[in-house]
Amino acid sequence: MRVSFRLLLVALLVFCYASPASASAVFTANLSLGSRGAQVILLQQILNRDPDTRIVSTGPGSPGKETTYFGPLTRNAVIRFQEKYVNDVLTPVGLAQGNGYVGFYTRTKLNTLSTVTMSTENVSSPTTTPAPNASPASAEYVVQENERIDIYTGDKMIANVQQKILATINAAIASKGTQIEMPVITLADVPSVTVGELSPRSGVPGAHVSIAGNGVASNSVVYLGSNYIVRTVSADFFGNFSFVIPPIPPARYDVMIRTGNAVSNTVVFVVSSPLNPFVHLQSVSPATIAYGDTLTITGSGFSLQNNTVVTSYQTFKNIPSADGKTLTIQFTPESLQESVKIGNGTQMIPMSLYVVNDYGFSDSEKSFTMSL
Amino acid sequence: MKKISLGFLFFFCVMVFPPHSHAQSPFGGLNLFMFPCTCSSGYTVRYFYPLFLGTAVPVSGFLTMRPTPTKFLNYYLHPGAWALGFYTPGVPECQMYYGATCGPYPLTLGVITPMTGTSP
Numbered sequence: 437m438r439v440s441f442r443l444l445l446v447a448l449l450v451f452c453y454a455s456p457a458s459a460s461a462v463f464t465a466n467l468s469l470g471s472r473g474a475q476v477i478l479l480q481q482i483l484n485r486d487p488d489t490r491i492v493s494t495g496p497g498s499p500g501k502e503t504t505y506f507g508p509l510t511r512n513a514v515i516r517f518q519e520k521y522v523n524d525v526l527t528p529v530g531l532a533q534g535n536g537y538v539g540f541y542t543r544t545k546l547n548t549l550s551t552v553t554m555s556t557e558n559v560s561s562p563t564t565t566p567a568p569n570a571s572p573a574s575a576e577y578v579v580q581e582n583e584r585i586d587i588y589t590g591d592k593m594i595a596n597v598q599q600k601i602l603a604t605i606n607a608a609i610a611s612k613g614t615q616i617e618m619p620v621i622t623l624a625d626v627p628s629v630t631v632g633e634l635s636p637r638s639g640v641p642g643a644h645v646s647i648a649g650n651g652v653a654s655n656s657v658v659y660l661g662s663n664y665i666v667r668t669v670s671a672d673f674f675g676n677f678s679f680v681i682p683p684i685p686p687a688r689y690d691v692m693i694r695t696g697n698a699v700s701n702t703v704v705f706v707v708s709s710p711l712n713p714f715v716h717l718q719s720v721s722p723a724t725i726a727y728g729d730t731l732t733i734t735g736s737g738f739s740l741q742n743n744t745v746v747t748s749y750q751t752f753k754n755i756p757s758a759d760g761k762t763l764t765i766q767f768t769p770e771s772l773q774e775s776v777k778i779g780n781g782t783q784m785i786p787m788s789l790y791v792v793n794d795y796g797f798s799d800s801e802k803s804f805t806m807s808l
Numbered sequence: 809m810k811k812i813s814l815g816f817l818f819f820f821c822v823m824v825f826p827p828h829s830h831a832q833s834p835f836g837g838l839n840l841f842m843f844p845c846t847c848s849s850g851y852t853v854r855y856f857y858p859l860f861l862g863t864a865v866p867v868s869g870f871l872t873m874r875p876t877p878t879k880f881l882n883y884y885l886h887p888g889a890w891a892l893g894f895y896t897p898g899v900p901e902c903q904m905y906y907g908a909t910c911g912p913y914p915l916t917l918g919v920i921t922p923m924t925g926t927s928p
Contacts, residue, residue, distance in 0.1 A: 612906040632889035778907040
């Protein structure tokens with residue numbers, strides 16, 4: 437009885453999750469080699485869901501990096517799609533081989549598939565990366581060509597400033613504290629829009645998210661990765677801004693806020709799914725490491741690829757976990773590169789780390805110490 | 809616009825809630841960088857810019873932060889976050905290792921008072 441209830445609950449969650457995507461047809465126009473636009477992204481997302489029709493495994497067009505351009509790789513994937521569903525797509529028009537043209541019957545099949553629920557792979561194999569393209573987003577939330585920008589522009593500005601600051605610190609240390617030189621930084625060097633944090637840091641589509649930041653205004657727009665956008669932010673009585681998570685595929689997103697032409701730094705938000713496994717940190721070893729040592733993190737809920745390990749002085753991206761339970765990183769923070777040269781091994785720097793991936797943020801932070 | 813608001817908020821705090829200790833002064837600013845004080849375990853030095861220290865004209869500079877609970881190391885005043893609170897000017901608490909000896913890091917303007925919060 438208890439098992440039946442759980443099955444019913446899971447079925448209900450799956451049904452609820454799938455419902456928004458089944459509301460309407462996604463593909464309304466024919467597509468072919470050379471086509472551009474939001475529907476091409478959606479097309480690529482659906483093709484990438486199936487290993488048989490995946491466009492490419494890495495680079496532009498690969499899962500999570502879908503583009504607005506219908507190129508030769510997309511055409512080849514469409515051909516494989518048409519031949520996989522030959523009875524639904526090709527037979528009605530008297531064809532035996534795919535031609536890469538997304539016409540009425542191909543669109544009909546794509547629309548049918550776009551309403552299919554999330555793959556049950558995530559239930560049976562929690563270490564599998566959740567299909568980031570499990571259900572295509574409404575075109576309303578897809579970044580248009582004229583809105584496409586480098587969402588990491590603000591991050592790069594801050595990184596440049598940090599290099600200048602680090603140079604002055606290193607100079608002070610190298611001169612034993614006698615060379616006192618302040619970094620020269622102007623307002624033009626830092627983003628005029630900054631995001632400190634989002635609260636909560638993860639949630640399902642429909643969740644309200646508060647923005648703690650500077651330079652956010654009623655005309656700001658929120659980018660979730662390079663492909664999705666929320667064009668409406670709302671302010672409460674106190675002037676605090678928030679936005680609503682749109683119906684986009686569950687995954688980890690770098691969130692950037694643009695006000696006019698000003699681009700903020702990015703912060704991470706995870707669009708979660710009820711089917712995601714829990715990201716749990718169990719241990720970090722060894723407890724004390726030296727510069728360049730390897731740190732082993734154990735736990736559960738790590739994805740096969742794309743885990744991010746955030747430590748106090750270094751962030752590691754795209755860390756794989758073959759078993760879903762172990763992550764290893766080699767600790768070489770650039771900011772401590774000069775300090776470690778003069779260190780004698782007795783100076784202990786307390787640090788901590790957490791993990792974030794397509795499933796969510798880890799349930800805790802773990803501490804460790806670095807000796808210089 | 810928000811920077812101006814922060815400036816006003818800063819003066820509001822000074823006017824309405826004057827520091828209860830003469831040693832403390834209000835500050836507000838954008839935290840851009842964090843570096844460990846290599847001879848003061850758990851201490852970090854933070855670089856702020858723009859940094860408001862009693863005038864509406866922003867400056868820039870380093871402030872020392874005392875050890876915080878480990879669970880907040882990554883979230884508390886991380887680079888990219890605005891901070892608003894009080895600091896004690898002129899206290900050289902950040903000690904750096906200079907090869908053979910430890911000594912104060914000369915560029916810090918003071919020590920941030922615990923419970924400094926991030927600005928929305």
